[in-house]
Amino acid sequence: MKNKALGFTLMEVLIALAIVSIALTALIKAMGQNITTMNRVKEKNISHWVAMQGIAMVQLGLLQISPNQETTQDTLMLGEHWYWRAQLGTTPQKGFQRITILVSANKNGPFNEALVGFKYSGTKYEQS
Template identity: 35%
Template structure:
């Protein structure tokens, strides 16, 4: 009767495989963590863009209803998707008479308009006739 040899992995093979898994697992977890952080950032930017777009639309509607545009600056807080969003709105005249530049900045932190997630710029005609062009 021929001698049968035992089949299976040797201890050295098992230890090498375990070492490969142990070295690759932290790199995989780090990559996954980076992807999750990137997804959260993109979600925040998308929601901030919605807040800015809503604010610009609100300015357009109010300008049509009142017959005049907002002059100067305004700021406030909106609630969207269960979070508080802080926005800053600036209105300035342009070189083209009757048109104004509206800039909306949105952030997650109050008083952090310099590091806003989104800045949206729109140009609106002034229903009231407008100011003189900016120098």
């Protein structure tokens, strides 16, 4: 009667542990990248909302800006302070002004996120 040992050899256990450790390392790296991407998407969405709010304020006349000048404002959005700069510029179309809003999470910048809108500053359209 032969006595046969049951179970895994030390080499088999070490190879299995190496495979599991490589797989877990890849999983942790992928999760870290997903978290970074998710934070960036959140930042871009909020900065877009801040820029849209800034354009609406200029279009409605709640914020007065002189042409070719810049003003910096701050907004509290979702519990965070956001800083934005508004600029008015000219367009080739008579009566329209270009509104450029630059947004940053920091007061001193960088103001990377930009949104452009337009404002009609001419007289009301009258039909003849």
